[in-house]
Amino acid sequence: xxxxxxxxxxxxxxxxxxxxxxxxxxxxxxxxxxxxxxxxxxxxxxxxxxxxxxxxxxxxxxxxxxxxxxxxxxxxxxxxxxxxxxxxxxxxxxxxxxxxxxxxxxxxxxxxxxxxxxxxxxxxxxxxxxxxxxxxxxxxxxxxxxxxxxxxxxxxxxxxxxxxxxxxxxxxxxxxxxxxxxxxxxxxxxxxxxxxxxxxxxxxxxxxxxxxxxxxxxxxxxxxxxxxxxxxxxxxxxxxxxxxxxxxxxxxxxxxxxxxxxxxxxxxxxxxxxxxxxxxxxxxxxxxxxxxxxxxxxxxxxxxxxxxxxxxxxxxxxxxxxxxxxxxxxxxxxxxxxxxxxxxxxxxxxxxxxxxxxxxxxxxx
Amino acid sequence: xxxxxxxxxxxxxxxxxxxxxxxxxxxxxxxxxxxxxxxxxxxxxxxxxxxxxxxxxxxxxxxxxxxxxxxxxxxxxxxxxxxxxxxxxxxxxxxxxxxxxxxxxxxxxxxxxxxxxxxxxxxxxxxxxxxxxxxxxxxxxxxxxxxxxxxxxxxxxxxxxxxxxxxxxxxxxxxxxxxxxxxxxxxxxxxxxxxxxxxxxxxxxxxxxxxxxxxxxxxxxxxxxxxxxxxxxxxxxxxxxxxxxxxxxxxxxxxxxxxxxxxxxxxxxxxxxxxxxxxxxxxxxxxxxxxxxxxxxxxxxxxxxxxxxxxxxxxxxxxxxxxxxxxxxxxxxxxxxxxxxxxxxxxxxxxxxxxxxxxxxxxxx
Numbered sequence: 228x229x230x231x232x233x234x235x236x237x238x239x240x241x242x243x244x245x246x247x248x249x250x251x252x253x254x255x256x257x258x259x260x261x262x263x264x265x266x267x268x269x270x271x272x273x274x275x276x277x278x279x280x281x282x283x284x285x286x287x288x289x290x291x292x293x294x295x296x297x298x299x300x301x302x303x304x305x306x307x308x309x310x311x312x313x314x315x316x317x318x319x320x321x322x323x324x325x326x327x328x329x330x331x332x333x334x335x336x337x338x339x340x341x342x343x344x345x346x347x348x349x350x351x352x353x354x355x356x357x358x359x360x361x362x363x364x365x366x367x368x369x370x371x372x373x374x375x376x377x378x379x380x381x382x383x384x385x386x387x388x389x390x391x392x393x394x395x396x397x398x399x400x401x402x403x404x405x406x407x408x409x410x411x412x413x414x415x416x417x418x419x420x421x422x423x424x425x426x427x428x429x430x431x432x433x434x435x436x437x438x439x440x441x442x443x444x445x446x447x448x449x450x451x452x453x454x455x456x457x458x459x460x461x462x463x464x465x466x467x468x469x470x471x472x473x474x475x476x477x478x479x480x481x482x483x484x485x486x487x488x489x490x491x492x493x494x495x496x497x498x499x500x501x502x503x504x505x506x507x508x509x510x511x512x513x514x515x516x517x518x519x520x521x522x523x524x525x526x527x528x529x530x531x532x533x534x535x536x537x538x539x540x541x542x543x544x545x546x547x548x549x550x551x552x553x554x555x556x557x558x559x560x561x562x563x564x565x566x567x568x569x570x571x572x573x574x575x576x577x578x579x580x581x582x583x584x585x586x587x588x589x590x591x592x
Numbered sequence: 593x594x595x596x597x598x599x600x601x602x603x604x605x606x607x608x609x610x611x612x613x614x615x616x617x618x619x620x621x622x623x624x625x626x627x628x629x630x631x632x633x634x635x636x637x638x639x640x641x642x643x644x645x646x647x648x649x650x651x652x653x654x655x656x657x658x659x660x661x662x663x664x665x666x667x668x669x670x671x672x673x674x675x676x677x678x679x680x681x682x683x684x685x686x687x688x689x690x691x692x693x694x695x696x697x698x699x700x701x702x703x704x705x706x707x708x709x710x711x712x713x714x715x716x717x718x719x720x721x722x723x724x725x726x727x728x729x730x731x732x733x734x735x736x737x738x739x740x741x742x743x744x745x746x747x748x749x750x751x752x753x754x755x756x757x758x759x760x761x762x763x764x765x766x767x768x769x770x771x772x773x774x775x776x777x778x779x780x781x782x783x784x785x786x787x788x789x790x791x792x793x794x795x796x797x798x799x800x801x802x803x804x805x806x807x808x809x810x811x812x813x814x815x816x817x818x819x820x821x822x823x824x825x826x827x828x829x830x831x832x833x834x835x836x837x838x839x840x841x842x843x844x845x846x847x848x849x850x851x852x853x854x855x856x857x858x859x860x861x862x863x864x865x866x867x868x869x870x871x872x873x874x875x876x877x878x879x880x881x882x883x884x885x886x887x888x889x890x891x892x893x894x895x896x897x898x899x900x901x902x903x904x905x906x907x908x909x910x911x912x913x914x915x916x917x918x919x920x921x922x923x924x925x926x927x928x929x930x931x932x933x934x935x936x937x938x939x940x941x942x943x944x945x946x947x948x949x950x951x952x953x954x955x956x957x
Contacts, residue, residue: 315911343745346743346746346747379676382747461712
């Protein structure tokens with residue numbers, strides 16, 4: 228499958244989606260004018276599993292790998308600075324190519340680095356996680372975190388090409404895979420009732436790596452994401468719907484200092500909070516909310532919250548980037564497949580929603 | 593005068609050019625949807641002269657000023673980081689406006705900060721120097737310096753509006769004014785023989801602040817710059833002509849650690865080196881080169897080079913961002929008003945050109 232994404236002001240890029248595409252990656256590179264030398268940003272776990280494979284695929288061209296620790300804490304200003312030094316000391320110039328070979332963290336770090344070095348190098352995404360293949364590799368958002376807020380420092384920078392190969396997912400840990408399902412479930416709620424139903428019927432099929440279902444899931448997510456960002460790359464309107472589950476989700480990540488939860492896990496918790504608010508406001512069908520809970524629980528996306536408290540989460544909400552003026556924005560379902568942006572959720576309801584998700588934790592029930 | 597600049601992929605912005613426009617800046621702000629709060633990045637000298645004036649013009653809206661030391665060393669990663677903290681701690685959100693109120697250094701620092709905070713805030717340029725009014729406030733290039741190379745870290749980020757008020761130039765020191773003439777003289781050589789002739793006849797008129805000539809000079813430079821960046825914002829072709837004098841100029845700045853020379857002074861030295869290479873290659877009329885030397889000398893743009901050596905400059909050239917592959921690019925005049933990009937200048941000729949400009953220094957003659 229080849230999907231073209233028309234980005235901000237007519238710049239387009241292609242998402243090439245195919246099993247085992249990584250092994251013949253030089254074909255799409257040649258078609259799209261992507262040239263060596265290649266500066267591959269990756270993390271140590273991805274490199275352990277797939278480093279040799281990508282080196283073989285890129286041979287005989289010069290490849291400079293830069294490896295970071297796996298995890299959200301690597302998406303830092305200090306790592307961004309190190310990548311700039313790495314590019315400088317290895318002779319990168321304006322025609323060089325930066326490849327993000329990893330999950331969302333690597334994609335964000337590599338993309339922001341590529342966007343700022345010499346005012347922008349060629350940038351290729353080769354996502355290796357379910358979350359990055361189905362979501363974060365598309366849409367041109369790149370950023371690093373600030374201790375005070377997630378993705379505070381970043382830019383919009385389109386990749387020149389996205390290479391999506393689901394065969395790379397076979398080495399994911401079950402926690403990583405379940406976390407990645409968080410964003411995929413989101414697409415069901417916000418845009419795709421059919422996907423939502425299939426997840427409700429058979430999320431177990433995904434967990435057991437049903438190839439057909441997995442391919443269908445990723446393809447559906449890519450198509451939705453492309454459609455949304457084509458209409459509103461800069462998030463002035465429609466794109467905000469992708470933030471379903473992200474208001475509380477980001478606050479959870481920040482309150483746990485980006486160390487405890489994977490992004491998809493935080494989003495899964497956040498979707499439960501947002502769904503609960505929608506129910507309390509009489510917006511959404513309670514039966515559908517029960518289905519969402521069931522999918523998320525069975526997907527295994529709810530990593531325990533640990534020692535963080537509802538008060539910490541409320542504090543973290545104060546720096547939310549999605550705020551406009553003083554009010555927090557929530558994305559809430561009206562029906563499955565249709566969400567709206569709501570700016571007037573009362574602070575009391577937000578507090579109660581946070582308390583609700585904390586009560587869902589087995590340890591606290 | 594109002595000039596519209598059609599930027600990369602159809603995004604346009606306006607350069608509003610008028611004497612004393614600063615005092616009624618809220619009118620263009622309202623026309624272009626620029627909203628408070630205003631985060632004004634400036635330098636201490638500019639603020640001393642014009643701080644009260646801009647505060648009055650922006651009243652009664654909330655204004656947060658952030659002042660840096662005047663000079664190229666303020667265009668640093670560490671200042672960029674401080675501006676991000678300043679924006680964060682003063683509650684900037686996606687709808688806030690960053691105003692660059694100063695010369696090229698302030699414009700670059702403020703612009704790069706605006707481009708990366710929350711993936712981009714509104715950005716207004718109010719240039720206060722001859723160089724920034726006639727050149728650097730237009731064209732969307734923003735960056736900070738790296739010890740190893742000028743403008744190494746940056747991006748392309750269009751201002752939403754440029755407010756150009758020549759009345760702000762009245763407080764410039766004579767050194768600052770002469771330095772700013774460097775880039776203006778460049779426009780004569782690369783695109784405007786009429787301007788070049790007028791400068792040759794009467795550069796003294798500018799130095800004595802002839803209002804008509806000054807206004808005409810800035811307007812001509814703006815029109816040329818807009819035409820060039822409209823055709824090639826990303827500098828894949830035509831825009832490279834703006835780098836006349838910049839190959840050696842940037843190396844001089846880097847070799848003097850961005851501390852000694854103003855950018856326009858370095859460009860003035862660099863134009864003499866490039867002009868000399870053009871003559872040695874038999875490309876340009878020696879009489880025109882003599883005129884260029886005369887203009888630059890009489891403009892007072894040649895600040896002494898100090899203790900730096902030709903060897904230091906050659907070393908600095910190794911990290912030139914304008915390099916593609918191994919060869920240095922030079923912009924050389926074929927005739928006054930017409931330059932070409934040349935990639936095959938021999939290292940010997942480069943060395944000799946550097947030695948040539950060092951011999952022009954009174955102290956070394």
